[in-house]
Amino acid sequence: MKIANYTSIKPILFDNEQAKGVSARVMIGKNNGAENFCMRLFEVAPGGHTPKHTHAWEHEIFIHAGFGELFHAGQWHSARAGDAILIEANEEHQIRNAGSETLIFVCLIPSGVPEI
Amino acid sequence: MKIANYTSIKPILFDNEQAKGVSARVMIGKNNGAENFCMRLFEVAPGGHTPKHTHAWEHEIFIHAGFGELFHAGQWHSARAGDAILIEANEEHQIRNAGSETLIFVCLIPSGVPEI
Numbered sequence: 001m002k003i004a005n006y007t008s009i010k011p012i013l014f015d016n017e018q019a020k021g022v023s024a025r026v027m028i029g030k031n032n033g034a035e036n037f038c039m040r041l042f043e044v045a046p047g048g049h050t051p052k053h054t055h056a057w058e059h060e061i062f063i064h065a066g067f068g069e070l071f072h073a074g075q076w077h078s079a080r081a082g083d084a085i086l087i088e089a090n091e092e093h094q095i096r097n098a099g100s101e102t103l104i105f106v107c108l109i110p111s112g113v114p115e116i
Numbered sequence: 117m118k119i120a121n122y123t124s125i126k127p128i129l130f131d132n133e134q135a136k137g138v139s140a141r142v143m144i145g146k147n148n149g150a151e152n153f154c155m156r157l158f159e160v161a162p163g164g165h166t167p168k169h170t171h172a173w174e175h176e177i178f179i180h181a182g183f184g185e186l187f188h189a190g191q192w193h194s195a196r197a198g199d200a201i202l203i204e205a206n207e208e209h210q211i212r213n214a215g216s217e218t219l220i221f222v223c224l225i226p227s228g229v230p231e232i
Contacts (some may be wrong), residue, residue, distance in 0.1 A: 001209070002186045002202040003195060027200035028176050030225050036226040037153045039176050039200055060155050062222045064180055064198070074117045079119060080182070080210055083224070084143035086118045093117070106178045106200070108224060110152040 002032050006041045006104075012116055021048025021097070027106065030113045035106050038115050042095075044103040046067065049096035059093070060108045061085040067099030118148050119171040122157045122220075126136065128232055137164025145231045153224050154231050155216070160184065160219040165212035176224045177207070183215030185194075 011081070021044055028039040030116065036058035044050065044066075052071060063083045069076040070085060071094040078097070079085060087093045096102040120143065137160055144155040160166065160182075168187060179199045186201060187193040187210040195201060195211070203209045204228035213219040225231070 001193075001204065001207055003186065003193055003199055005196070005198045006200065007198060022174070027178070028202045032202050033204060034176065034202060035174065035205075037176065038213065038223065039178065039224070041178075041200070058151065060153065060224070061149065062143070062155065062157075062178060062180070064178070070117075076117055077117075077197075080121070081223075082121045082123060083119055084122065086144045086148050086150060088117065088149060091117055106222070108153065108155070108176070 001026070011043070018051040019049070021045030022050055022116050028109065028116045035111060040107055040116060041104070041106050043097065044097040046097050046100050048090050050094055052092065052094035054090055054092045056074070057110050057113050058087050058089050059087040061087070062106050064104040064106065066101050066103035068099065068103045069096050069098040110111050118144070127159070134167040137161030138166055140232050142231045146227065147210040147225045151227060153226050155222055155224050155225050156232060157220070157222050160211065160213040160215050166210055168208065168210035170206055170208045171224050172205050173229050174205050177203070178222050180220040180222065181220035182217050183211050184212065185214040199210070
């Protein structure tokens with residue numbers, strides 16, 4: 001068993017053309033003995049965004065706080081606290097903060113792929 | 117791709133000796149094409165609790181709102197919004213609401229086991 005608040009874990013920061021204003025943490029991963037899937041937590045600052053990318057594994061996302069938009073199939077879709085999002089394998093996607101407070105979400109991936 | 121707010125999904129209610137004041141929803145599961153793991157969302161009313169049980173698969177939990185306590189290895193541990201919890205396979209566990217507002221958390225399980 002492990003309990004950790006995200007605020008107690010030092011984030012990895014991304015601030016470039018691909019990922020702007022993004023802080024990333026592995027909350028539960030292979031180092032904790034998670035055998036099947038991995039939980040990461042992301043914070044996106046107002047005006048920030050994750051990279052627009054595609055990969056061969058799915059995301060299961062839960063929005064904890066804030067207001068964002070998800071790019072998928074050429075369109076932006078609103079996403080807010082309490083939303084669950086499934087992005088299937090090989091679907092191009094990007095998330096941006098569309099509000100004035102930090103966008104916070106957990107994003108889970110299957111084991112065996114890069115954790116961050 | 118699928119986006120759904122938990123408030124838009126009708127919950128299954130549990131209110132008996134084993135599980136008291138619990139509302140459960142499958143947010144992302146096999147019916148959505150999730151191949152590797154399943155996201156459920158639980159609300160536990162003040163005074164309520166999940167069943168104390170053990171099973172052969174792990175939980176990855178993220179506390180969205182409220183204040184709870186996790187029973188593990190004979191002790192109660194505090195759990196609050198922003199906490200990630202790993203419960204490994206075959207670890208006995210139970211969660212109770214230890215506050216005055218609804219405790220809300222997502223709990224993920226591997227595919228191939230009962231979704232609720």
